[in-house]
Amino acid sequence: MKRLFMLGLMAGLSLQSIAAEPRSPLLDDKPAFIASLIEQMTLEEKIGQLRLISIGGDMPRERILDELKAGHIGGTFNTVTRHDNRPMQQAALRSRMKIPIFFAYDVVHGHRTIFPIGLGLASSWDLDTIASSGRVQAIEASADGLDMTFAPMVDISRDPRWGRTSEGFGEDPYLVSEIARTMVQAYQGQSPAAPDSVTASVKHFALYGAVEGGRDYNVVDMSPMRMHQDYLPPYQAAIDAGAGGVMVALNSINGVPASANTWLLQDLLRRDWGFDGVALSDHGAISELMRHGVAKDGREAAKLAIKAGIDMSMADSLYREELPGLVASGEVGIGEIDTAVREVLGAKYDMGLFHDPFRRIGLAKDDPVDVNAESRLHREAARAVARESIVLLENKGQTLPLQKRGTIALVGPLADSPVDMMGSWSAAGVAKQSVTLRQGLLDALGDKAVLRHARGANITDDPHMVEYLNFLNWDKPEVVQDSRSPETMVAEAVAMAKQADVIVATVGESRGMSHEASSRTSLQIPKSQQALLKALKKTGKPLVLVLMNGRPLDLNWAKANADAVVETWFSGTEGGHAIADVLFGDQNPAGKLPISFPRSVGQIPTYYNHLRVGRPYVEGKPGNYTSQYFEEPNGPLYPFGYGLSYTDFELSEVRLSSPSMPRGGGLEASVTLKNTGSRDGATVVQLYVRGEVASVIRPVKELKGFRKVFLKAGETREVRFKLEEQDLKFVNAQLERVAEPGVFEVQIGLDSEQVKRGQFTLL
Incomplete structure (x- = not known):
């Protein structure tokens, strides 16, 4: 009774109202406790537990509070402050069953402190370093009242045209599996119920990185042998590590959408792998079954999803609208509903929410005065991780490390772009808190040398691309064009470079170019930046390329013409300091590529562990009637596992x-x-x-x-x-x-x- 009284007090309820409501005395016996809850729930309340709602996106906050009080929502996502989450939890505890909700968010490579993107983390090849980033993410996310992260993203990617290559850990099943295991353990800590832990929801299950043509949301057609050998192991590693959740992919697999795939979700995931957590659809995936062409209407889509094993419908309307009628008609059994509800309640139990619904939300008096306060960041950890993620690709004549003297020309549209430094899916990160390369160099140089800066070019001069990239961002345009002509900008940069001792050109992609729905047909640096680089090369000054990108790029020109090339990916909040540490030799780079860099888009897929063929191409021998491309050298430009150092x-x-x-x-x-x-x-x-x-x-x-x-x-x-x-x-x-x-x-x-x-x- 004391525990119930405390829950009621926090929810604003009276002791009398608590005593009159259904409750279970079996709180410390998980199976019995959950069974008791399910026995007392109405069908409407059960279906409510299967709905995962986006705050603001799917319905306004006022309606959400009403739905929560009615027991019609099981979890929410996209609110990241305790102040916002507390009223919703209180509303959920005013429902008849007083079942708490959980709060989720896409904390993929940082929450408030942003770490390098997935490819950057993988480039460290250092599981302790990667674990440190995951632990900070969990600490920061839980401190904001979050219970679950939609991460880690462990899709094997061998086609860099796919925009979401940036989120994952590369092409190799062994390396990605090791990182998957590490990240799950870092997020969940000793227990997902711990106040400073969050439940990991591994994604995107399954095979999302193998979409045909690298085009997002496309089909996947793959032999079972390749599936089990190359693409499934990272998901299984995450499950074996104890991941409490699985986010189901948007793609189809051999003709069956993942969200309606009974073999995938029942036979493989639960029967063969023993997963007993919660399976979540991706955003709107159940309604998309109609567009896939496997469901004629919303009723059939909901039926396919619940029978396949989708426990929670993200951005739901169909479960709420269709499941009551499906149960009434007998097309969906109440046992099938109860199974899904059991998984949802089990996840909440494992999060510790039944023992304390405010475990991560805390008391209002303890809320941070400023959620974006500098004191809430973990800058030292972010800088340390970012330093380990940087890969040295070229260093002719020991151009690097640079000396802290003379004049350095810093050029390029990414040199002073705080938002791009953070990369895609940067959670609650604030762009103005990220350190750009310009700021990082200034801090490192102090008064020892002169740093001059010119933009030199826009990210791209293609208005269609700019429009598309800005449409991706819901808040405000991220790709802001300099109104001057390309010729004027290049001329300014060249004039400045001629007066410098060395040029540091920061080029590549805006973060939106390596993002969900940002598949590309080319791996080249945009033409506006290519023109800038060629003009800078003509000055005869040493040319150091600092790359910012979320996928392998076509670097043939860079390899042939630049004196040094440094792959920094999108390196996060402390990126500018970390890159400066490497450029000036305060950090000797040790990063290695977790993904092969092809010579051209025509070589895709290029990955190191390809199957053998009967007529292999052998370097140095005649290529006729062998497996090769005859227009250019065979093999990757930079192989998997490659990376230089300032020593030998x-x-x-x-x-x-x-x-x-x-x-x-x-x-x-x-x-x-x-x-x-x-x-x-x-x-x-x-x-x-x-x-x-x-x-x-x-x-x-x-x-x-x-x-x-x-x-x-x-x-x-x-x-x-x-x-x-x-x-x-x-x-x-x-x-x-x-x-x-x-x-x-x-x-x-x-x-x-x-x-x-x-x-x-x-x-």
Whole structure:
């Protein structure tokens, strides 16, 4: 009774009204408690729990409060302050059943402090660094009253035309799976019920990164073997790590939309993987079943979704409108409704909301005076993570690091753009709080050198692109054009550059160009910026390119003409400081690419672990009648796992602890790593395995381990990897996970191409 009294007091209810309402004495017995609630609920109240509503987007706040009081909403998203969330929770607790709601948001790579985008985090190849970003995200999100994040996004992406490539962690199932596991554990901490934890909802289930042609929302048609071998493992890793939620993808899979896919949601997710959390549709996905052409009307769409296993309908209208009639007609059984409600209530129980609905909202007297206060940011952590995410692609003649003297010309439309620094899905981040490269360089230089700045070009001069990119933003235009002519802007930049000792050109994409619904047909830097770069090259000054982008770009010109190229992705709140740290050598870059960079859009898909073919192209040999493109060199411009340093590293030959591996056993592969340069630094030692013969075609190699190692100049260290039979397993034609006997090659290198080799036999 004391607990019920406290809940009622917080909800503004009287003790008498609490005593008169349905309640369960079994609060600490999850199954019994939830069963008791479901037994007492009306059908209308059950359906209410299956609705996930966007604040402001789907219905006005006033109506939401009325719906909550009636028990017609199970959860909401898009409010990010305790002040806003508290009245809604209070309204939910005034409903007959007093079931709390949960609050969710897209906290993908930061909440108030923004970290590098997914590709940037993956470029660190450092799980501790990635975990630190996830823990900060959880702390900040929970401090704003949020209970769930729609993250991590673990879609394997091998077509960089897809705009959402920016959100994910790259092309490799092993690396992405390791990060998926890490992020779930970081978000949920010791328990998703902890006040400083949030429930992870892994997305987008499934195969969203494989949309045909890289075009967002498009179809996916894929063999089951490839699905299980390459694309499904990261989702399963997140589930195995305890993710409490799954967001279901918008795409179809082999002709069946994911939101109506019983095999995907029932057989695979729940039966095979043992998932017992809550399955959420993506925004409006159930109504889209009609446009997919598998439902003739809203009634049929709702029926397909609930039977397939969609527990909560995001931006719902159809569950509310159609499920009562479907149950009345017997087309949907009450047991099917109860199953979905059980998952929703179970998620809320695991969040700790039944024990304390205000666990993360807290008391009004403790609300921050300013939700955007500087004191709420975690700048030190953001800078540390961003430094690790930067990849050095080129450094001719040791152009970098720069000296803090003389005159530096900073040029480019992204050099002083705080909003673009944050990247897509930047949650509650405030653009004016992000550090641009211009500010970062000024802070680093102080009075030691002169920094001059010119815009030089617009992001693009294509009015159609500008209109589209600004339409994506609901609040205000993000791509603001300089009204001067392109010729005037380039001339100003060139004149300034001629007076400088070195040029730092900050070019690439606006954040909206690497975003949901921002698929591209070209991977080139926009023409306006290309013209600027070519004019700067003609000055003869050292040219350093700082790239900001959310996908691999066509960098052929940059590779041939720039003196140094630094891939910074969209590096977040402290991006400007982190990039300056690298440019001036206060941080020795150690990032490695988590995704291959093709030479041109015509090479897509380009990924390192492709299947073998009968007529492979071999570098240095005649290409006739081999699998190749004849117009340009084959292979990626920059391979998976690639990244330079300001020092040099050398690997010994591979040593194996045994020439064979017994069944159920293992062996150790090791190399000696030496820092042969003059600077301290870190690199990532990467372990790949290639099975020589199998019952089905296997990839040319597969990542099976990695170690980030820091060495002082001249220091040597042995790096060991343990290989077990489990690491050699693959999905065969019968969709069984097997390890077949035979010869395996071990490859260890500092990227996926330049490797040392050893060999053993699985007995």
